[in-house]
Amino acid sequence: MSEINIIPLVDVVLVLLIIFMLTAHVMEFGLEVDVPRVDDQRASAEELPVVTINKTGEIFLNEKPANINALGQDVRKRFQNAKAVYVRADKETIWDPIAQVVNILGKEKIEVRMVTQPLDKSPARR
Numbered sequence: 001m002s003e004i005n006i007i008p009l010v011d012v013v014l015v016l017l018i019i020f021m022l023t024a025h026v027m028e029f030g031l032e033v034d035v036p037r038v039d040d041q042r043a044s045a046e047e048l049p050v051v052t053i054n055k056t057g058e059i060f061l062n063e064k065p066a067n068i069n070a071l072g073q074d075v076r077k078r079f080q081n082a083k084a085v086y087v088r089a090d091k092e093t094i095w096d097p098i099a100q101v102v103n104i105l106g107k108e109k110i111e112v113r114m115v116t117q118p119l120d121k122s123p124a125r126r
Contacts, residue, residue: 053089057097072108084111
């Protein structure tokens with residue numbers, strides 16, 4: 001027999017493809033938030049709390065659900081030395097929850113820093 005039998009190879013490749021397709025969604029983690037893009041970008045090494053507001057207006061403090069009425073106290077309790085909080089909101093979120101979070105944190109004398117994505121300045125590829 002001088003020909004190579006590729007049927008077992010095809011079987012193995014199809015099984016690997018099916019396994020990859022079934023496990024690909026498990027590898028995703030975290031909250032899905034599409035923040036707006038801006039031109040300015042700065043790097044920071046500070047460890048700060050992050051308040052996330054998703055499309056439906058739900059509020060999370062470092063990926064754990066948070067009550068808006070106790071948000072200031074939760075930040076003070078979990079991050080004693082925090083002087084600032086990053087607020088990360090989906091660009092499709094209505095303004096009311098964002099304004100409420102900024103107001104609550106302002107009353108607690110906590111600086112609010114909005115999270116954005118940098119614009120992609122690389123030349124367009126075709």
